[in-house]
Amino acid sequence: MKSLNYLVSKTLVVAFLGIISINLSAQDDNSDMITADGIIAKVDDYIVLKSELERAYLDFLSRGNYASDETKCRILQQQVIGKLMLAKAEIDSVIVSDEDVSSNLDRRVQSIIQSVGGNEAQLEQLYGRSLESIKSELRDQIREQMTIQRMQSEITSDVTVTPREVKNFYESISDSLPFISTQVTVGQIVKYPEINKEEKQRVVDFLNDLKSKIESGQMTFADAAMKYSQDPGSAAKGGEYGWTTRGSFVPEYEGTVYSIEKEEISEPVESDFGFHLIQLLDRRGNEYRSRHILIAPKITSADVAESKNFLDSLRTLILNDSLSFEEAAKEYSDDKYTADAGGYFTDQSGVPRVLAEEMDANIYFTIDSMKVGDVSTPVTFVVSSPGTVMHQQEAARIIYYKDRFQPHEANLTDDFERIKRAALIKKQGEKEEAWFLEARDEVYIAIDPEYKNCKIMQ
Numbered sequence: 001m002k003s004l005n006y007l008v009s010k011t012l013v014v015a016f017l018g019i020i021s022i023n024l025s026a027q028d029d030n031s032d033m034i035t036a037d038g039i040i041a042k043v044d045d046y047i048v049l050k051s052e053l054e055r056a057y058l059d060f061l062s063r064g065n066y067a068s069d070e071t072k073c074r075i076l077q078q079q080v081i082g083k084l085m086l087a088k089a090e091i092d093s094v095i096v097s098d099e100d101v102s103s104n105l106d107r108r109v110q111s112i113i114q115s116v117g118g119n120e121a122q123l124e125q126l127y128g129r130s131l132e133s134i135k136s137e138l139r140d141q142i143r144e145q146m147t148i149q150r151m152q153s154e155i156t157s158d159v160t161v162t163p164r165e166v167k168n169f170y171e172s173i174s175d176s177l178p179f180i181s182t183q184v185t186v187g188q189i190v191k192y193p194e195i196n197k198e199e200k201q202r203v204v205d206f207l208n209d210l211k212s213k214i215e216s217g218q219m220t221f222a223d224a225a226m227k228y229s230q231d232p233g234s235a236a237k238g239g240e241y242g243w244t245t246r247g248s249f250v251p252e253y254e255g256t257v258y259s260i261e262k263e264e265i266s267e268p269v270e271s272d273f274g275f276h277l278i279q280l281l282d283r284r285g286n287e288y289r290s291r292h293i294l295i296a297p298k299i300t301s302a303d304v305a306e307s308k309n310f311l312d313s314l315r316t317l318i319l320n321d322s323l324s325f326e327e328a329a330k331e332y333s334d335d336k337y338t339a340d341a342g343g344y345f346t347d348q349s350g351v352p353r354v355l356a357e358e359m360d361a362n363i364y365f366t367i368d369s370m371k372v373g374d375v376s377t378p379v380t381f382v383v384s385s386p387g388t389v390m391h392q393q394e395a396a397r398i399i400y401y402k403d404r405f406q407p408h409e410a411n412l413t414d415d416f417e418r419i420k421r422a423a424l425i426k427k428q429g430e431k432e433e434a435w436f437l438e439a440r441d442e443v444y445i446a447i448d449p450e451y452k453n454c455k456i457m458q
Contacts, residue, residue, distance in 0.1 A: 040448040041076065043083035052079065073454035080445065080456055081436055085151040086144055087443045094154065096146045098241065099248040102233040105142050109135055109232075132236040155435045156428040161420060169423035170412055178410045180418075183353045185403040186367060187343035189328055190335035190383075191311050192395050193303035200275075203297045207268040207277045210293060214265060221265070221279055224293055230274065231294040239279075239291035246286040253278065257288050299393045307396040308378040315375055315398050325375065325400045334395075343400065349417035353405060363399060370401045 041048035056075045061067055088094075109131070113123050120131050127134055161169075210228065214221050222238025229235040246254060252271040256278050260266050266278040274296030281289040314332060317323040329343025338345060344352035345359070356364065362381055370376060376399040383395045410419060440457065447456055 040451060041080050041083070042444070042446045043080060044087040044443045046083035046086050048076070048079045048083060070454075073451070073456070076447075076451060076454055077456050080447070081432065082144075082148045084436065084439060084443060084445070085148045088439055089147050089151050091442065094147065094150055096143055096150060097248045098244060101139060101143045101146060104146060105135055105139055106232060108138065108142065131232070135232070152428075152432070156431050159424065159428050159431050161423045161427055165427070166416065166420045166423045167412065169426065170419050179407065180355075180410055180415060181407050182356045183405040184356050184359070184367065184401070185352050185405075186345055186354070186359070186363060187325060187329060187352075187400040187402060188335065188338055188345070188363070188397045189311060189314065189325070189333040189343050189400075190338075190395060190397040191307040191332070192334045192383075193299045193307045193393070195297045195299060196303060199297045199300065200270075203275050203295045204268045207275055207293065207295060211265055211267075211277055221291060221293075225291060228295065229293040230296050231292065234291065235294075239293055240281070241290065243287050243289050246288070252276075253292070254288075257283070257290050304380060304394050304396060308380070311378040311396055311398050315377065318375055318400075325402075335397075344402075347418065349421040351417040353403075356404075366399055367401045370399075372401055372404050375400045 038050040039047045040050045040053060053072065053076050056079065057067075057072055060071065060075060113120055123134070124131055210219075210224050213219050214224055220238075222240075225235055225239030229239055231239070234241050246258075248254075249257075250271045250273070252269055253276060256266045256269050256276070257280055260278070260280050262280055262282060264280060266276075268275045268277060270276075274294050277293040279291050281291060283289070314323070314328050318325050318328060326342030326344075329339055333339040333343055341350070341352060345354050345363075346352050347354050359367075366376060366379065378396045378398055380394050380396050383393060405414070408414065412419065445457065447454070
C-alpha cells in the first residue's frame with residue numbers, strides 16, 4: 001500500500017520535475033560545453049551547477065520520496081526545463097514585478113526566521129551574514145522561481161480533465177492506491193485588531209517631525225529611512241526601490257508619486273502597510289524612482305481585547321443558530337485565504353478536508369482538545385499583519401471543528417477532487433512535455449557528457 005505522499009510526489013515528478021524522455025544526442029557534440037566550476041547544463045545564458053542538482057536530489061530524498069536509478073536525470077531535466085522557461089520568458093516578455101518578488105522574498109525570509117526561533121539576530125548569527133545580505137542572495141533565485149511558475153501557468157492554463165479522464169487515471173493507479181491518513185474539516189474566523197486613532201496620530205506626528213528635520217537639513221532622507229523605516233525591502237538602501245513600473249506598488253503609494261514634484265516629500269500617506277513618507281526622485285512616463293519611510297502603527301492589548309469581544313458575540317450567534325459559521329466567515333473574517341471558502345482550510349483541490357498532520361501546529365493542538373461540532377472561544381495568535389509579512393502582530397480567531405474522517409484507501413467516492421488534482425497535474429506535465437519539445441529549438445541548450453545517458457533532448 002502506497003502512501004498519499006508517494007502518489008503526490010510521483011505525480012509531481014511527471015508534471016513538474018518534467019518526466020520527458022530526454023535525449024541529449026542532438027546536442028551532445030557541443031565542443032564548447034563549459035564544465036568548469038561544476039556547470040553541467042547551459043540554456044542560453046542560464047546555467048545549472050552540479051551542486052544545484054545534488055542539493056535538489058537530497059531535498060527530494062529528505063521529503064520521504066522513493067528514488068530510482070533515473071531520479072537524478074528527472075531532476076536535471078526539470079532544472080533544464082526551468083532554465084528554458086526563463087530563456088523563453090525573456091523572449092516572450094513574461095515579467096514578474098519587483099513588488100511581487102519583494103513580497104515573496106519577505107514571506108520566505110520570515111518563514112526562515114520563525115524556524116530559528118523568530119529572531120532576526122539568530123538568523124544572522126547562524127549564517128554569519130546580515131539579513132540584507134541573505135535577502136540579496138535569495139532575491140534573484142526567487143525571481144527565477146516566480147518567473148518559472150508564471151511560465152508554467154501560461155503553458156498549462158487551458159488544461160482541464162473530464163470525469164472520464166479522472167476515472168481512467170484512477171484505474172491506472174489501482175495497483176498502488178494511496179492510503180490517506182486522518183483528515184479534518186476545520187474553519188476559522190479571524191479578526192485583526194483595529195488600530196486606535198491615538199496610535200495612528202502618533203505615527204503621523206512622528207513622520208511629520210521626520211519630514212521637518214529632513215527639509216531643514218538636520219538629517220538626510222536616506223539616514224532617516226535606514227534608522228526608522230520598517231520596510232525590510234528598502235530600509236537598508238535609504239528607502240529607495242530604484243526604477244519602478246507603474247502598477248507595481250499599492251494605489252495609495254503610486255497616487256502620491258504621481259501627484260508630487262521631483263524631490264518633493266509627501267505628507268504621511270496611509271496604506272495597508274502603514275504610513276509612508278514618500279519622496280519622488282525621478283519620473284519618466286510609466287516609470288518612476290522613489291523612496292519612502294514606512295512606519296506601521298502598533299496594536300495595543302485593548303485593540304486585541306475588542307477583537308476578542310467581537311468574535312465572542314459572533315460565536316454566540318453561531319451557537320444559537322442565528323447565523324451560520326460559513327456566512328459569518330464570509331462576511332466578517334479578516335483572513336482572505338479562508339473567508340471565501342466559508343472559513344474552512346482547504347486542500348490543493350479546494351476541498352475543505354485537510355490532513356490533520358499537515359495543519360498548523362497551533363490549530364492542531366486546539367482541535368485536539370475539542371469535540372467534532374465545537375466552536376472554540378476566541379483565542380489569540382501571532383500573525384503577519386495584512387500589509388507586510390515582516391511585521392508580526394497579535395490577532396484573534398474562533399475555530400470550528402466541523403468533521404473528522406478516518407484513515408482509508410483512496411477511492412473515487414470520498415476522494416474524487418484529490419484524485420482529480422493528481423490527474424490534472426499529470427496532464428499538465430504532458431502539456432509541458434509537448435511545449436519543451438517545441439521550444440527547445442528556439443534556444444541554445446548544452447548538457448555535460450557525464451549526463452548523456454539522461455537523454456534530455458530526446
